[in-house]
Amino acid sequence: MNAPAFDGAKWLAEATDFQQRALRATETLARLGRVEVGTTPRDAVHAEGTATLYRYRSLAKPAGLPPVLIAYALVNRPYMLDLQPDRSLIRGLLQAGLDVYLLDWGVPGRAERWRTLADHVTGTLHRCVEHVRAVHGELTLLGVCQGGTFALAYAALEPANVGRLITMVTPVDFHTPENLLAKWARGIDFDALVASFGNVPGELLNACFLSLMPFRLGVQKYLALADAADDPEALANFLRMEQWIFDSPDQPGETFREFMQACYQRNALAAGTLELDGRRVDLQRVTMPVLNVYATQDHLVPPSASRALARLVGSRHYAELPLEGGHIGIYVSSRARRLPRDLADWLAARPSARRTRRRP
């Protein structure tokens, strides 16, 4: 190639300007201190181990719909759903007149090392469902990401306990061609990894997630800080997101091992071979109305991994809601502001499982 002639003086001026803006952004970030997250009022109504079931206080006239129980993932903390007052799925659901519960798995310590997948799904999640049903009679189960996989497994095992099911950015078929994490996972010796680490460090998972797009996530996004040097609100939003991304609990070792081997390596959920407590998880038994929300640019859970649910689920009332954005962006983008309303509309339009006939 012929080396193009570049204007060195222009570059130098640009680099100097960039450094000054980056410095201003750094100073503003330092002044901002710690940002608040998860501020919507709530009460703990049930707890076991590190897990807590919260009930949020109502913010609007009841819509007359069954409550929504949100099952979050073990990876990262659930305040992504309530990141800030004007970007809060939970607040939006409350404002739509829904009663909202959240299962927060907490931050596992070494004592959780031997908690199994079944302990989470047929143990804690089941007891939280029972708690909500004891108060309200029926519920909508909303699972997020890995929590969606848990919710699906639970709904397949206990279909009578779940009136409606919403899955959000939930992996179902882990072996679709776009799933880079699954390709990497296939060669990893998870028996040895968990035997050595015990609980699997959240930092290790973060490193894996970052290495899916190392240049964009490791450098490019931080350059955007300089672009927002004079916008404290944008910097505060950036900080909130940054806090959530790296506030990563360790994963209970046994659950991690089972999940990675069963789902990522053997694709057992889609294959119908996943077993919990000796019971086979058959997605054909998921006969209640299902809404599957996925992100069109999701690099962690590719749309194909979520949309596989359409061909596996037994429900006659299956619907999809694609959202522009990535795995996280769907909660905080401008499009996300409509999401609570869309969910409430779907819930209002769909009969619960009790009024839904099984697929012939």
Add this chain to the structure above:
Amino acid sequence: MSAGPFDAFSPGGAAAEAYVRFARALAEALAPSAGGGAATLEALRRFGAAQFGAAQVGTAEFGAAPFAFWAAPLPGAAGLADAAAAFARGAGATPAGGAAAGAPPLGPNREHQLKWQAWLAAAQACAAAAQEFALVLGEIGATAGERYATRLAEPDATSAPLRVLFDDWIECAESAYQAAAHGERFCAAHARYANALVAWRAAQQAIADDAARAFGVPTRTEVDELQRTVRELQRELASRRDASAPTAATTRKPRASAPRRRRRAPT
């Protein structure tokens, strides 16, 4: 290398420094003294390979540092070969003294020697796997450099702002990376590296357990077993409670709405 006005421990500061270094490295690669033509292309290939290859030892500037985490709980991966070589020479850095890799395990220290030899073998396997993975990353970097050279040959490149050229570099690097990361070669090298690090870590843990035992400190293995027993008892207790608890159907108290907002909320 100075962190300049930025906090070297914050990714934001590191990214800013990386940006400035990017400008410098690019200017060097494109300088007339680089020779132009094939020489400039080669300079850009080296430029790309350096960014990826550095990931292996955690010094990457352009985002590949996440790979270094696999080695984070261990002594620096860069020192692996040195440590293994020191042990093999019997440099006295270990309790096994002069027990090199192939020495027969004899005498009262036999069991310890076996564990140190296992550690050495794991360290050597780890160094080899790290080297293989670095090679793969370096090749991706060279490909990224080639893609970037193509981009820079476009007519608008000379007038483009530095930031645009930087974003173009990220695009070239990421696309080259994505093309390779889905491939069998990358996946296999990545898995071998990760598994080798875990095996080396396990070998270290076996030695650490010995040390703990010598001082009467509960070992990790013993604590693990206790926790497993506690977990089984918890599971049994929960199962009995579930069996004796009334079901939701018998305890239901329908209530349509949540309590109204009270004074202040725990979050």
